[in-house]
Amino acid sequence: MARVVPGAGGQIGQLEGTIRDHLIPALMKGRWNGGLPTQHDVWLRDVAALPVQLLGLGIPKPTETADRDYKTSTAASEAITEAILRGKDIDTDEHVKRGQKARVAHKEAVKEAVEKEWERLGSQSGQAASDDQCEEVRHSKEKRQSGWLTATPLKEHRMNLSPDEFQDAMIIRYQGRVGGEKSRCEGCGGRWSLQHVLNCPVRGLPTLRHDEVNRTWASLAAEAYPQRSRL
Numbered sequence: 001m002a003r004v005v006p007g008a009g010g011q012i013g014q015l016e017g018t019i020r021d022h023l024i025p026a027l028m029k030g031r032w033n034g035g036l037p038t039q040h041d042v043w044l045r046d047v048a049a050l051p052v053q054l055l056g057l058g059i060p061k062p063t064e065t066a067d068r069d070y071k072t073s074t075a076a077s078e079a080i081t082e083a084i085l086r087g088k089d090i091d092t093d094e095h096v097k098r099g100q101k102a103r104v105a106h107k108e109a110v111k112e113a114v115e116k117e118w119e120r121l122g123s124q125s126g127q128a129a130s131d132d133q134c135e136e137v138r139h140s141k142e143k144r145q146s147g148w149l150t151a152t153p154l155k156e157h158r159m160n161l162s163p164d165e166f167q168d169a170m171i172i173r174y175q176g177r178v179g180g181e182k183s184r185c186e187g188c189g190g191r192w193s194l195q196h197v198l199n200c201p202v203r204g205l206p207t208l209r210h211d212e213v214n215r216t217w218a219s220l221a222a223e224a225y226p227q228r229s230r231l
Helices: 013-027 039-048 062-076 078-086 092-121 131-138 163-173 194-199 202-224
Strands: none
Touching: 013 039, 013 062, 013 163, 039 092, 062 078, 062 092, 078 092, 092 131
């Protein structure tokens, strides 16, 4: 609708509200309390609109992208529109040329807007987001740790996360608190924090995670070199 109806962005505010208040919280085991969104809710929604490689989820904000999409669509189909209005044959070469130009301009505009938004969200520590959350945004380009979100969830490689596993992974991705309001590590009794829990050596959890990665590599190697795996 946004590509063919001018001003559609102002008509789909309810859709954007549903994404912010219901979809995003549900991905992280949250639930809308029925009140106005907090600063953190708005920050999290804005981050989710970023590309996956920039710590986002690639869920665009239709209220903000509608006008740009309409402008691009109008420019791309301008040659056809003019031909119809003038009762002339469509110049396909001109149509292709204008379409390519419009898409290039659209891509550049999106890239520039995303870059500015990424920089803004990485500097909003305070009431909107914690220092750790903003740091994750700022370092997302370097860490390149978003591949799991775009990987095919193959069951044979144990990549098909359960709903709980996926939601926990999303919480960890945004530096949230997993598994309730814990204050102490269940392994060593130390102060609870996400990084501490991931690195705590008590009860052998890092070793278990290490071995799981090894088993995954071994499984992939066996598929790539089936003859050698039988030796």
